[in-house]
Amino acid sequence: KAGVTQTPRYLIKTRGQQVTLSCSPISGHRSVSWYQQTPGQGLQFLFEYFSETQRNKGNFPGRFSGRQFSNSRSEMNVSTLELGDSALYLCASSYAWDSLYEQYFGPGTRLTVT
Amino acid sequence: DAKTTQPPSMDCAEGRAANLPCNHSTISGNEYVYWYRQIHSQGPQYIIHGLKNNETNEMASLIITEDRKSSTLILPHATLRDTAVYYCIVLRNNFNKFYFGSGTKLNVKP
Numbered sequence: 001k002a003g004v005t006q007t008p009r010y011l012i013k014t015r016g017q018q019v020t021l022s023c024s025p026i027s028g029h030r031s032v033s034w035y036q037q038t039p040g041q042g043l044q045f046l047f048e049y050f051s052e053t054q055r056n057k058g059n060f061p062g063r064f065s066g067r068q069f070s071n072s073r074s075e076m077n078v079s080t081l082e083l084g085d086s087a088l089y090l091c092a093s094s095y096a097w098d099s100l101y102e103q104y105f106g107p108g109t110r111l112t113v114t
Numbered sequence: 115d116a117k118t119t120q121p122p123s124m125d126c127a128e129g130r131a132a133n134l135p136c137n138h139s140t141i142s143g144n145e146y147v148y149w150y151r152q153i154h155s156q157g158p159q160y161i162i163h164g165l166k167n168n169e170t171n172e173m174a175s176l177i178i179t180e181d182r183k184s185s186t187l188i189l190p191h192a193t194l195r196d197t198a199v200y201y202c203i204v205l206r207n208n209f210n211k212f213y214f215g216s217g218t219k220l221n222v223k224p
Contacts, residue, residue: 004157035212043158043201043214090157102148103212105157 002027004093004106012112018079021109025072025093031055032074033103034066037088046089049074050096078111086113118202123219126196132189134218136202139183146205147178148212149187151198151220158201158214161187192222 005024013019025032033056034046045058049068066076072093078085088110092103119137126132138147148163162169162176164185169176175188189196199217 033212035214042216043212045212088155092157102160102163104160105150107157108155 004091004104006089006091006106006109008109009107010110010112012114013081014114015081015083017081018077019081019111020075020077021089021091021111023074023076023091023093023106025074025091026104029093029095029104030072031094031096031101031103032068032072033092033094034074034076035090035092036060037090037108038084038086043090046076081113083113085111087111117213118204118215120200120202120215120218122216123221125221125223126189126192128194128222128224129191132187132192132196132220132222134187134189134200134202134220135184136187137184138202138204141182141204147176147182147185148203148205149174149176150201150203150212150214151196152201152217153195153198161200163205192220194222194224196220197222 007022031050033048035043037043047066048056052068063079068074088108090105090108092105094103095101146163146165149161150158152158162174164176178185199219201214201217203212
């Protein structure tokens with residue numbers, strides 16, 4: 001079956017703009033998590049959604065937000081972009097929120113803020 | 115969530131077994147041990163996970179010590195394509211939120 005897809009794959013924005021990234025989970029998966037990866041901080045958890053509800057949230061400012069739709073697709077939004085938001089944004093899906101089920105990651109969206 | 119400690123890098127000869135250690139001395143009874151790897155600029159790839167018993171799949175074996183304070187990921191016949199950063203993660207049950215540490219950079223050499 002098809003894997004996790006993320007769009008767009010690459011994005012260049014300027015400071016102060018906002019951006020929306022999209023993630024389509026593996027068919028049948030209902031949990032979607034988002035991560036930010038930077039060379040300095042490594043992989044950091046942003047938030048997780050299950051059945052359109054945010055279940056967990058990492059330590060990121062309110063400029064980072066997300067949502068999940070009834071078909072389990074998810075979007076994350078970053079408002080008022082800062083240079084430090086340049087990163088690889090990864091989405092992962094799993095069958096359920098139970099850690100018994102492994103997460104599958106997409107290829108990521110590379111965001112560059114200038 | 116329990117923290118993990120991994121060596122920053124390891125070398126392995128192609129065709130030989132790669133044994134990647136992970137220390138998780140503060141692990142609690144309901145926490146799983148997960149292993150992922152990330153090949154440069156790609157999304158992390160699931161390898162294996164376990165709770166108490168040793169596990170094996172088509173990619174690797176996971177050996178968890180009896181006290182669960184450490185584990186070892188074994189790639190039985192490493193290839194050049196196994197060169198990646200390997201992450202050991204401890205995950206609380208019913209809590210789907212990975213904390214990735216720095217991982218181990220495995221260099222498989224011909």
